[in-house]
Amino acid sequence: MIRFVDVHKSYRVDGQDIPALQPFNLDIADGEVFGIIGLSGAGKSTLIRLINLLERPSGGSIFINDIEMTALAEPALRAQRRKIGMIFQHFNLLASQTVADNVAFPLRLAGERDADALRQRVDELLARVGLTAHADKYPSQLSGGQKQRVGIARALANRPSILLCDEATSALDPQTTASVLELLAEINRELKLTIVLITHEMDVVRRVCDRVAVLDAGVIVERGAVADVFLHPKHATTRRFVNEALPEEAASELAPFTQVPGRILRLSFRGDTTLTPALGRVARETGIDFNILAGRIDRIKDLPYGQLTLAMQGEHVDAALTALREAGIEIEELHR
Amino acid sequence: MNLLQTLFPNIDDWGELGRACIDTLLMLGGSLLLTVLIGLPLGVLLYLTGNGQLRPMPKLYAITSLLVNILRSVPFIILMIVLMPVTYFLVGTKLGIRGAIPPLVIGAAPFFARLVETALREVQQGVIEASQAMGASLWQIVRHVLLPEARGGIFAGITVTAIALVGYTAMGGAIGSGGLGDLAYRYGYLSYKSDYMLVTVALLIVLVQLLQMIGDRIVTRYKQR
Numbered sequence: 001m002i003r004f005v006d007v008h009k010s011y012r013v014d015g016q017d018i019p020a021l022q023p024f025n026l027d028i029a030d031g032e033v034f035g036i037i038g039l040s041g042a043g044k045s046t047l048i049r050l051i052n053l054l055e056r057p058s059g060g061s062i063f064i065n066d067i068e069m070t071a072l073a074e075p076a077l078r079a080q081r082r083k084i085g086m087i088f089q090h091f092n093l094l095a096s097q098t099v100a101d102n103v104a105f106p107l108r109l110a111g112e113r114d115a116d117a118l119r120q121r122v123d124e125l126l127a128r129v130g131l132t133a134h135a136d137k138y139p140s141q142l143s144g145g146q147k148q149r150v151g152i153a154r155a156l157a158n159r160p161s162i163l164l165c166d167e168a169t170s171a172l173d174p175q176t177t178a179s180v181l182e183l184l185a186e187i188n189r190e191l192k193l194t195i196v197l198i199t200h201e202m203d204v205v206r207r208v209c210d211r212v213a214v215l216d217a218g219v220i221v222e223r224g225a226v227a228d229v230f231l232h233p234k235h236a237t238t239r240r241f242v243n244e245a246l247p248e249e250a251a252s253e254l255a256p257f258t259q260v261p262g263r264i265l266r267l268s269f270r271g272d273t274t275l276t277p278a279l280g281r282v283a284r285e286t287g288i289d290f291n292i293l294a295g296r297i298d299r300i301k302d303l304p305y306g307q308l309t310l311a312m313q314g315e316h317v318d319a320a321l322t323a324l325r326e327a328g329i330e331i332e333e334l335h336r
Numbered sequence: 337m338n339l340l341q342t343l344f345p346n347i348d349d350w351g352e353l354g355r356a357c358i359d360t361l362l363m364l365g366g367s368l369l370l371t372v373l374i375g376l377p378l379g380v381l382l383y384l385t386g387n388g389q390l391r392p393m394p395k396l397y398a399i400t401s402l403l404v405n406i407l408r409s410v411p412f413i414i415l416m417i418v419l420m421p422v423t424y425f426l427v428g429t430k431l432g433i434r435g436a437i438p439p440l441v442i443g444a445a446p447f448f449a450r451l452v453e454t455a456l457r458e459v460q461q462g463v464i465e466a467s468q469a470m471g472a473s474l475w476q477i478v479r480h481v482l483l484p485e486a487r488g489g490i491f492a493g494i495t496v497t498a499i500a501l502v503g504y505t506a507m508g509g510a511i512g513s514g515g516l517g518d519l520a521y522r523y524g525y526l527s528y529k530s531d532y533m534l535v536t537v538a539l540l541i542v543l544v545q546l547l548q549m550i551g552d553r554i555v556t557r558y559k560q561r
Contacts, residue, residue, distance in 0.1 A: 105480070
């Protein structure tokens with residue numbers, strides 16, 4: 001468990017304190033994938049660095065598994081940091097070392113000297129990230145995705161309980177991003193590792209995160225389960241991120257709904273309701289008519305979801321809405 | 337041998353020239369080794385204590401930096417003369433190879449230290465941050481991250497310093513430190529035997545070329561990675 005208690009952070013620039021993070025509290029549970037999304041300058045990079053104290057908070061306390069990180073002296077802090085893996089946007093590998101030596105680096109830092117033990121652990125890690133064949137190459141000989149895999153192998157070397165991902169896919173193309181995210185999800189599942197990731201892409205959050213916090217100008221403006229935040233964004237910043245992830249939806253919001261007859265509704269389906277023919281059944285039973293204006297069916301992590309924007313007409317629209325709600329469908333009325 | 341005599345009529349003792357070559361190489365080797373041994377830690381100190389670096393210590397940095405700048409701003413020939421008492425105290429003589437090495441090292445180490453500082457600053461901040469995140473201590477970062485990552489730049493600095501030292505050793509000839517510069521000065525300049533001048537200059541050019549070639553090779557080897 002990672003716990004922030006009344007943490008805030010400001011930077012001193014030219015004798016003035018510039019706030020980077022307003023006071024906040026936040027708990028991140030063991031084994032979850034927690035996303036922090038925000039625009040550049042929102043403070044997300046500072047927030048993730050508070051966890052392993054690469055940045056010291058200006059006030060408040062940070063606990064990891066009930067150890068108060070902010071109270072630790074340097075040697076104890078170094079020992080704790082070894083249990084927290086971290087990967088970076090620009091990978092930050094040692095250019096002068098081979099892939100195998102890069103992965104062995106944290107083990108050596110931790111005092112492992114036995115060559116056989118090192119080799120065995122490195123082989124294991126490289127196998128996990130699918131780079132066994134590249135052990136003797138140098139980072140400059142690898143593609144971006146391969147470099148990030150080396151970064152992941154390195155971060156896992158000391159069997160950490162937490163993995164911090166600092167914009168880990170922002171420098172990668174969409175396909176490579178997908179494969180790196182898949183690897184992260186797999187690690188989370190198999191090693192029961194807590195993952196904290198920061199990103200400016202809602203799509204990254206949608207694909208791997210369980211919960212998300214939205215950061216805007218140093219303030220956590222919204223937080224919750226990804227499906228809740230994603231399907232019912234409340235804050236303007238969140239809505240902007242969600243709309244980026246759903247371009248067609250964004251377009252439909254601008255559509256002149258006022259010209260469409262009927263009540264404009266947005267239906268959200270989650271999990272099993274996505275797969276049942278509830279809408280057709282209710283329409284038959286209540287005799288309403290509907291016209292689909294926009295829609296999408298996808299997954300949030302492993303949860304299938306659908307969202308439809310409809311124009312609904314007929315005498316028994318209210319009865320239909322009740323029936324739909326009973327079937328587990330969430331409804332928002334956009335226009336009446 | 338006949339051809340040499342026709343070309344360089346004033347050079348009657350080629351053996352002396354050979355010994356002068358060896359003296360120059362000894363002075364160069366000895367002073368380069370000590371320069372690196374002193375300049376490398378000094379460069380690391382400058383880097384670490386600099387503003388915004390791993391162990392910012394403004395006062396220590398200012399003092400070290402001032403000392404380095406003072407030593408670098410004194411022309412070598414004057415530095416040598418000024419340092420004579422120090423030289424005598426350190427090695428018991430002001431003359432010969434032994435007498436030449438202290439001023440050479442004191443003149444070159446600050447220069448090399450600056451080159452090391454610059455090379456270390458080239459190391460990506462992210463790599464240092466990554467090793468901090470992995471729980472590396474300051475010493476581990478210096479030993480396993482900074483120095484290996486900067487070694488291309490450091491070897492380039494050693495090359496530049498070695499070449500500067502060749503120039504310094506030749507200057508040492510003016511105050512009796514021996515070597516090729518001594519020959520060029522005594523025979524070539526004071527005795528008007530310009531063929532001595534020609535040969536020593538040619539030998540110095542060859543030496544500098546060789547140093548640059550070796551240096552470049554080492555640097556490219558590391559830069560490729």
